[in-house]
Amino acid sequence: MGCRREQLWIQKLFRGCAGSSARDFEDAMGLPIQNLHIGMQVRHPRYGQGTIKALTEHTADITFDDAPRTVDPATSELTVAEATASLAEMQMPLSALIRETAQAMVAALGLEKADQLVEGLATRWQRGTVVLKSADESLQPKEVPLETFFHKIVMIRNNLRVLEQKVNANEKLSDADKFDLQQYITRCYGSLTTFNVLFKSKEDQFGS
Numbered sequence: 082m083g084c085r086r087e088q089l090w091i092q093k094l095f096r097g098c099a100g101s102s103a104r105d106f107e108d109a110m111g112l113p114i115q116n117l118h119i120g121m122q123v124r125h126p127r128y129g130q131g132t133i134k135a136l137t138e139h140t141a142d143i144t145f146d147d148a149p150r151t152v153d154p155a156t157s158e159l160t161v162a163e164a165t166a167s168l169a170e171m172q173m174p175l176s177a178l179i180r181e182t183a184q185a186m187v188a189a190l191g192l193e194k195a196d197q198l199v200e201g202l203a204t205r206w207q208r209g210t211v212v213l214k215s216a217d218e219s220l221q222p223k224e225v226p227l228e229t230f231f232h233k234i235v236m237i238r239n240n241l242r243v244l245e246q247k248v249n250a251n252e253k254l255s256d257a258d259k260f261d262l263q264q265y266i267t268r269c270y271g272s273l274t275t276f277n278v279l280f281k282s283k284e285d286q287f288g289s
Contacts, residue, residue, distance in 0.1 A: 112154045112161065117141055121174060124162040125152065202231050203281040227279075234276050238287060241269055 112123070114136065121133045123143060131145035141154050152159065163174050209227035248254065248262045270287045277286040 112159050114139060114141070114154050117154060118174075122162040123154075124160050126158050130162050201235065201281055201285055202228065203279060206231070206279055231279050234273070234279065237273065238285075241266055 117123070117133055117136060119133055119136060122130060123133060123141075124130045125143070125145065128143075128145040128147065128150060131143040131150075133141050134144050134149070135142040139153060139155075140151050141159075142149060142151050161174075163176065206227050211225040211227055211230045213223040213225070215222070245263070245266050248259055248266070251259070254262070273287040280286045
């Protein structure tokens, strides 16, 4: 009678195993270390959700809500706590897949990010437009991206600085000649101070 009960129990166990999904076995056994990466969100049946901070050959350092812990992902019933995608037997976080795919497409097409900010341009002028409008209503106004206009202003400033350095370093010019040329450069700087409002940093502005 005892043997009969054991046979029935074994048959029930095998039927239960046959009806389990691959995901059930994965949850019971944990995650392979090669499927993990630093920053990944995981869930532990006892410690809750955590973030992977470091990985070794067999263990993962995970920061849970209560405390940081070191666990063996393969035997700790660890599961992924974020959406994932599996491609050709390769598993990675869905967010990472989307980000890497988008970056690869942008690089392949030679496109720039739409929200890319221009370095040196004040925040309030980012993605702005310069409009040249004639008093003659029959003429169409001309619009120039402010980033393009700002780039031209920066090039003028940089060239003036180079010219100033070359004048001061020129050994063939007398002190009087250098003084006269420096006055012209200073007047150019003064004429361009109108555009100082475009610069984010005061150190980058034109000096009169």
